[in-house]
Amino acid sequence: MRGGLGRLLQKGRSVMVMNCPVLLSPSLPHSSALPLLRTAAATMSGSSVIVPGSAAQQKRALRSEIRKALKALPPGQRAQEDTAIQNIILDSSWFKSTRGLCAYISCESLHEVDTSRILAEVLSDMNDGEEKKRLYVPRVEDKNSHMQMLKISSIKDLIANSMNILEPSPIDADGSQREDVMLASHPVDVFLVPGVAFDRHGRRLGRGGGYYDVFLTKYQELAMERRWKQPLLVALAYSVQIMDDDVIPVTHHDVLVDALVSASGVIPISPAAMDRM
Numbered sequence: 656m657r658g659g660l661g662r663l664l665q666k667g668r669s670v671m672v673m674n675c676p677v678l679l680s681p682s683l684p685h686s687s688a689l690p691l692l693r694t695a696a697a698t699m700s701g702s703s704v705i706v707p708g709s710a711a712q713q714k715r716a717l718r719s720e721i722r723k724a725l726k727a728l729p730p731g732q733r734a735q736e737d738t739a740i741q742n743i744i745l746d747s748s749w750f751k752s753t754r755g756l757c758a759y760i761s762c763e764s765l766h767e768v769d770t771s772r773i774l775a776e777v778l779s780d781m782n783d784g785e786e787k788k789r790l791y792v793p794r795v796e797d798k799n800s801h802m803q804m805l806k807i808s809s810i811k812d813l814i815a816n817s818m819n820i821l822e823p824s825p826i827d828a829d830g831s832q833r834e835d836v837m838l839a840s841h842p843v844d845v846f847l848v849p850g851v852a853f854d855r856h857g858r859r860l861g862r863g864g865g866y867y868d869v870f871l872t873k874y875q876e877l878a879m880e881r882r883w884k885q886p887l888l889v890a891l892a893y894s895v896q897i898m899d900d901d902v903i904p905v906t907h908h909d910v911l912v913d914a915l916v917s918a919s920g921v922i923p924i925s926p927a928a929m930d931r932m
């Protein structure tokens with residue numbers, strides 16, 4: 656370590672982390688591996704040293720590093736990965752058989768994996784006799800990590816919010832309250848979730864608002880109460896967003912995803928994903 660600063664390895668890149676003690680005690684539903692954070696120097700010398708810095712500081716440092724990597728992604732590569740990821744999803748049996756879906760509306764300025772073609776296809780009327788999927792998308796309720804997932808039937812249902820992310824109004828064009836997925840009588844089978852960084856153990860680093868962690872925890876509780884199958888949590892990731900195993904800090908409220916979809920294919924992680932994907 657140099658100058659009291661630790662470094663986190665991310666596929667040959669490094670992230671600076673502030674110097675103060677940390678003890679991560681994650682509860683990991685599909686993995687018992689603890690995220691040992693190693694210094695680059697220690698990793699190269701083969702020994703394992705816990706890098707100091709609170710989990711929140713480590714998350715901030717990693718977010719900032721990945722944002723830079725995303726900005727530097729050449730547009731051609733981004734477009735190729737967007738196309739490949741959406742093709743993989745649209746062609747998959749697990750997606751085709753989905754009846755209820757929660758998906759994010761990708762935001763270009765946040766450099767998120769594009770979901771526009773998936774959404775257009777789900778909302779299209781030309782579905783070859785297949786039953787139309789119910790689609791719910793996020794709407795931020797407040798700054799205290801609360802969001803809803805509201806049902807939409809057209810891209811026209813969306814308007815830009817203060818963060819310049821498209822979201823539905825609570826009332827639809829007919830003046831009716833949109834269906835909130837937490838009050839729906841049928842389950843959601845799949846969530847397509849955004850994020851800043853992911854790993855092959857299902858760890859996910861979000862934008863720091865806690866919106867998805869809070870929402871997914873509540874939805875998993877609802878599914879348990881109703882004795883529904885738990886939804887598959889599927890994260891969409893550019894190659895630069897997939898970290899080595901010991902890089903993403905985990906805290907007790909972090910919800911693990913079941914699978915990643917990258918341009919190279921599906922990475923099933925949980926037993927449910929291995930079974931269904």
Ligand SMILES: Nc1nc2c(c(=O)[nH]1)N(C=O)[C@@H](CNc1ccc(C(=O)N[C@@H](CCC(=O)O)C(=O)O)cc1)CN2
Pocket residue numbers: 722759760761762765767793794795802818820849850861862863864865866867
């Ligand atoms: N497309 C999409 N919709 C979403 C989310 C998301 O991550 N992506 N959310 C998931 O939570 C919720 C909104 N939360 C958000 C939280 C932060 C930022 C944002 O612009 N963050 C900046 C950094 C801001 C700062 O550090 O002050 C950034 O990440 O560059 C956007 C949305 C609900 N809707």
Ligand SMILES: Nc1ncnc2c1ncn2[C@@H]1O[C@H](COP(=O)(O)OP(=O)(O)OP(=O)(O)O)[C@@H](O)[C@H]1O
Pocket residue numbers: 714800850859860861862863864865866867868869872906908909
């Ligand atoms: N289930 C939860 N209950 C209460 N607070 C939570 C919960 N999940 C996250 N938070 C709070 O939200 C804030 C952000 O958490 P964190 O950095 O893990 O979010 P994130 O995973 O980056 O964001 P997101 O979940 O929106 O993608 C923290 O202050 C955290 O304590």
